[in-house]
Amino acid sequence: MPDSGRPRAETATETLTGSQVVVRALIEQGVEVIFGYPGGAVLPLYDEIFKQNAIRHILVRHEQAAVHAAEGYARSTGKVGVVLVTSGPGATNTVTGLTDALMDSVPVVCLTGQVPTHMIGNDAFQEADTVGITRPCTKHNYLVKRPEDLAQVLHEAFHVARSGRPGPVVVDLPKNILMGQAPYRTAREARLSRYRPRRDPDPDRIEQALDLMVEAERPIFYVGGGLINSGPVACELLTEFVRATGFPITLTLMGLGAYPASDPQFLGMLGMHGTYEANMAMYDCDVMIAIGARFDDRVTGRLDGFSPRSRRIHVDIDPSSINKNVPVDVAIVADAERALAAFLEGWRRRAHRIDPRRIEGWWEQIRQWRAVDSLGFRQEGEVIKPQYAIRRLHEHVRDLDPIVTTDVGQHQMWAAQHFPIEKPRRWLTSGGLGTMGYGFPAAIGAQIAHPDRLVINITGDASWVMMMQEMSTAIQYRLPVKIFMLNNRWMGMVRQWQDLFHGSRRAESYMDALPDFVKLAEAFGAKGIRVEKASGLDAAIEEMLAHPGPVLTEVVIDPFENVYPMIPGGAAHNEIILSPADKRDEGPLSEEGMVLV
Amino acid sequence: MRNASQQERRHTICVLVDNEPGVLARVIGLFSGRGYNIESLTVSEVDHVNRLSRINIVTTGTEQVIEQIKALLARLVPVHRVQDLTVEGPAVERELALVKVLGDRERLVQALRIADFMHARLVDSTPGGLIFEMTGSSDDIDAFIALVEPVEVSRAGVVAIGRGGVVLEPPPDVVATQTKGEGR
Numbered sequence: 001m002p003d004s005g006r007p008r009a010e011t012a013t014e015t016l017t018g019s020q021v022v023v024r025a026l027i028e029q030g031v032e033v034i035f036g037y038p039g040g041a042v043l044p045l046y047d048e049i050f051k052q053n054a055i056r057h058i059l060v061r062h063e064q065a066a067v068h069a070a071e072g073y074a075r076s077t078g079k080v081g082v083v084l085v086t087s088g089p090g091a092t093n094t095v096t097g098l099t100d101a102l103m104d105s106v107p108v109v110c111l112t113g114q115v116p117t118h119m120i121g122n123d124a125f126q127e128a129d130t131v132g133i134t135r136p137c138t139k140h141n142y143l144v145k146r147p148e149d150l151a152q153v154l155h156e157a158f159h160v161a162r163s164g165r166p167g168p169v170v171v172d173l174p175k176n177i178l179m180g181q182a183p184y185r186t187a188r189e190a191r192l193s194r195y196r197p198r199r200d201p202d203p204d205r206i207e208q209a210l211d212l213m214v215e216a217e218r219p220i221f222y223v224g225g226g227l228i229n230s231g232p233v234a235c236e237l238l239t240e241f242v243r244a245t246g247f248p249i250t251l252t253l254m255g256l257g258a259y260p261a262s263d264p265q266f267l268g269m270l271g272m273h274g275t276y277e278a279n280m281a282m283y284d285c286d287v288m289i290a291i292g293a294r295f296d297d298r299v300t301g302r303l304d305g306f307s308p309r310s311r312r313i314h315v316d317i318d319p320s321s322i323n324k325n326v327p328v329d330v331a332i333v334a335d336a337e338r339a340l341a342a343f344l345e346g347w348r349r350r351a352h353r354i355d356p357r358r359i360e361g362w363w364e365q366i367r368q369w370r371a372v373d374s375l376g377f378r379q380e381g382e383v384i385k386p387q388y389a390i391r392r393l394h395e396h397v398r399d400l401d402p403i404v405t406t407d408v409g410q411h412q413m414w415a416a417q418h419f420p421i422e423k424p425r426r427w428l429t430s431g432g433l434g435t436m437g438y439g440f441p442a443a444i445g446a447q448i449a450h451p452d453r454l455v456i457n458i459t460g461d462a463s464w465v466m467m468m469q470e471m472s473t474a475i476q477y478r479l480p481v482k483i484f485m486l487n488n489r490w491m492g493m494v495r496q497w498q499d500l501f502h503g504s505r506r507a508e509s510y511m512d513a514l515p516d517f518v519k520l521a522e523a524f525g526a527k528g529i530r531v532e533k534a535s536g537l538d539a540a541i542e543e544m545l546a547h548p549g550p551v552l553t554e555v556v557i558d559p560f561e562n563v564y565p566m567i568p569g570g571a572a573h574n575e576i577i578l579s580p581a582d583k584r585d586e587g588p589l590s591e592e593g594m595v596l597v
Numbered sequence: 598m599r600n601a602s603q604q605e606r607r608h609t610i611c612v613l614v615d616n617e618p619g620v621l622a623r624v625i626g627l628f629s630g631r632g633y634n635i636e637s638l639t640v641s642e643v644d645h646v647n648r649l650s651r652i653n654i655v656t657t658g659t660e661q662v663i664e665q666i667k668a669l670l671a672r673l674v675p676v677h678r679v680q681d682l683t684v685e686g687p688a689v690e691r692e693l694a695l696v697k698v699l700g701d702r703e704r705l706v707q708a709l710r711i712a713d714f715m716h717a718r719l720v721d722s723t724p725g726g727l728i729f730e731m732t733g734s735s736d737d738i739d740a741f742i743a744l745v746e747p748v749e750v751s752r753a754g755v756v757a758i759g760r761g762g763v764v765l766e767p768p769p770d771v772v773a774t775q776t777k778g779e780g781r
Contacts, residue, residue: 131619132622135619135622135623135626136626136630139674140673140674141619143618143619145618156674160674164672165672193768193770193771194615194674194675194677194771195674197672318668318672319668319671319672320665320668320669320671320672322668323661323664323665324665327661
């Protein structure tokens, strides 16, 4: 910050306005970009942002999109994403995004405006109980009531958002706090000691885990998004360790990219729409090494049928994720990077005593499962199969190291299955909350962070419409995001469940009136492409990639294609359905299963 | 944890927290949001210098649920320590109750007699009415209430403290930094 020659600019006694304190704290925290939307309560802060050039503000068209964009920024960079919105509706519109960030452990700091402290509780214009509303959907939140707390709160907010299991933090800023005088404190002067999650693994537990691993005959690594959050070094250590052991590995939806998808030891994604080999290996394994994954219901299927004969090792930085759904034998609370470094060191120490032949039979079994080719599909004629569309897209962009975002539904699963991700921070999807509308603003956030990279939003017609106003944002900032929309005119996943569980009664899952997406794109000032025939797909993809600005490519697909394989709700991994022909009257489609979401 | 008991058990959990706005809402919200029971809850500031409050919670759950509750409490930012006295004990548990009895002379004399042998203290007397103060275990208080058949009861909830060397202290660095700072 420019200073009028005062010698001790950074001391705790220096007094600024509240807004100046906020901007200075953001700069000190390394913030380069804010995603936001102005309004009455935050005008003093916008005024301060206007007067400086260190932080760039990206104006979205809806506050939910601001949070998703911050998530996309955070997950593609590893930095904290920052959001700024006004009070009342500005704050309430962030709730979906904040919940999404909480479920998927994304570091976000969301600054919300608030009415002046003396008006709080009076039902003032654009007043909402923001800390009350966001308490259950944030990792932590603050209402700043005293100017002297402001700098401390902001520094702690960033510390909490990025430490341990990352998550969203809300700081509610009453307008009089922003306008009044407030002292500045540097990050070094801030007190951060009350939140200090454990990062180093217990060495005894590491040894116990290694004891299980060296004896294992049917081992498997089950790895989740915690690895991506731990960072690229953790992912490198994982790859090194998995290769040193020779064990197979499966990744969760959130973990894709933590291990190279093209590696022969990778069995594909597991869970409800995971591969046959990954799910069968989870069912039959004798030692499971779970790292940065949380045994969620989309992964485990029916709990009493989950991996019945395995001993389990679980590494997680959040103690509350351990023994939550599935009891484990060796619990290790630690940062994945440090646990993996310890594993690798211990494994090498023991290497001379380990017999690699003991897992040969296991790999033979896995080869047989793989031969089933559970992701197989047939592209015949001119009707485009969604799987084919995703694979062709991948063929065209594989050497460009793209960042891929998705929305939620069938297209998301097809993308997870058919678009191999080789490196971390290239795959941004809404896993825990399943937020339709996540993908496009997340792509905008990722493109802001990586202006020269290819960013693709693989989406569906229903999802994209939920956040389509953000095309205006993409145009304003000249963000060349490529939207690859699989249009089947259905809420495809809803219809798939209606077909499976509700006698094919397709209640309200069909969109009777969709816009002309080409004209819609053009109305925003973007480029629109429609492709309806398989023979035109390659040309359409090339045209999309060649255009320098944002493009909406509408791929009209086979409207009745469903996602397979599938473990229906309430079924176990070994009850996986491979194709529609596999659907039985008896079997995994149970009454109990229907109750599950 | 592998062979965790499925049997539900009552646990007394003590939590040392920063006394700041919203901290109780965070603790209660954690229970209500995840469907856990709170049988009793008490809260009061116990360290005025460092602004620390102690929350005593009595809850019931399987071993797995109790472990989950403790882990969720511990990860809240204003929480410094979580102590499960049912596991980490032995502990002393006490509850205070105000018990009002109304009735004719005979009824009140009867209540006074019961109060006398159960060590409840008479704290207020009006024509036709008495109020007793009783301190003891929750079971003692239940027994007293069952005998005197009151018209109204006010209970403070369980307060608990570990015996001997079982001490719930804030981490030393928290006390150090908070005392050193300008205070809040």
